[in-house]
Amino acid sequence: MRSLIPLTLLIAVFHTPVHAVTFPVHIQVNRNPSPSLSRRTPVPIGNIGNAQYVSNITLAGVTLPVLLxxxxxxxxxxxxxxPPAGSIKDTGKSLTLSYAVGKASGNIQTAQIQFGNYTLNDQAFLLVNDTSTFTSDIHSQGYDGLLGLGPNTGSLIGKKLSGSTGYSTLQRLFQQDKMTANYISFLLDRKSDPGEPFTGQITVSELVPGFENITSMPILDVETVNRILKGDQHWQALTDKNNGITGPDGLPIQLKSIVPNAPSGQFVAVIDSGFTFSQVPRAISDAIYGRVNGAYYDTQNEWWLVPCGQYLNVSFNFGGISYPVHPLDLVDNNFNQIDSTGKQVCIGAFQPITSAFSILGHYDMILGMSFLRNTYTLLNFGNWVGTNGSQAHPYIQLASVTNVAAARNDFIKVRLxxxxxxxxxxWALLPASQMQHSPISAEEKKKAYEEKILSRWPYILFGCLMLVLILVGLCIWRCCCRRGQKEGTGGKRGFFSRKRGGVNQKRSSYVPLSTPDRSASPYPPQNAGAFAMSQQHLHEDYGRGGPGFSGHRQV
Incomplete structure (x- = not known):
């Protein structure tokens, strides 16, 4: 996905144009690294104003910073x-990639790519000429494209090209070494944080030195999360039961998940580095910022504006581990927001989910950069890759890098x-009874209504089918009852008894209409011709039916 922050905010981040980016690397080094960890060096990640994170690739011989x-x-x-002539090949296929904000349209090309110590020949990519739907000039903002780090099954280029030609960059990197585990890991640093001990970096199939303890963190299995669409694979995990988010007052924020099969008391969270601000249910955003004295909701940009000196303490809980969010990330001052009085205000970086709302009910929230700066993140692709015979489910591991006490001291230095x-x-929170609630737009109400229907369509369809079967069964049962009543009544009169002179005489056996009833009389008829004539009239009347004909005829 792609960040939802508007162009005006992105422009505020940049004071001078940037055309090429070189990132210094400061890596914590383990004194006794294992041989498997010393083969490659992490790829540095550049931080553009806490709004975007980029790394360099070399494509067709040209070094390009791309969003991760x-x-x-x-x-x-x-x-x-x-584009360098002769270094790229046109596949003749065109494609449009749509994001939460912006579209990338162009022709699919292939060229050699280098990422860190990896080199891939004939890597498929989309050559885009018009990026105006993102911003007026992406190059002046410090990036020249975007590198998707999701599963190969989500590649639209791969669906356009046959076979392995269109495989994603990560898929092909994993294929180069089928003996290693298929995972990536990354750290995102924080600008203007005096206590930040590291810079941003990303690794492929190895760990960042000094952070090896991440392998002891809980394994968050993404396959346990319900998905209606099989191809809609995201890095997603379940929060802890009844304590997924601890609010500013120290109490769990309670809310029902919109995901149909989510376990009771748990939220489905997507890990997505493409979002500058994390996207959470409106009720959760209100619970974080609605009790702040002086906070108000900006209906135009759909986020809370908060006094920059407001200290908040919020944590997300996964696998029994608490992941506190740095107060500098909860109340963001990177975008120079000014209120009507000319005073600087800060943005509540856990924004009500609107444009990225899941109409199909696949997830409750998207944890973007404002959350990921607080963790060292490992994403293991498991059997999504299918190259080394792994049958393990893909999973997420998170190691907290935010110390609550140290973060408080950082906030005091920077904001106070x-x-x-x-x-x-x-700075005290307002009583819960005075909490403000942000307004819900008509469009958001419509999406919520659509989600309730679309996310539950299998159950609705099943219910409709059961109703149809019940109605059909009732109709069949009713028809059978009526037929049985008719046959029962006619049978008593036509097959089991005869009415002669007001006296009922029981038959000893079934007698066809065309056969004389010898059981009624042991003697043959006196006039055989008359009997034959009467039988002829009988058959004529049966064939024609007649007024009041009911299928049986008394003799």
């Missing part, structure tokens, strides 16, 4: 200059000028 997006699977680029006024009355 775990919510999509394809590579697209827009060369800042003319070094004076600890966090306990002052002006």
């Amino acid at each position: 997006d775990t919510g999509s699977s394809d590579l697209w680029v827009a060369f800042p200059q003319s 000028g070094g004076n600890d006024t966090i306990s002052d009355a002006k």
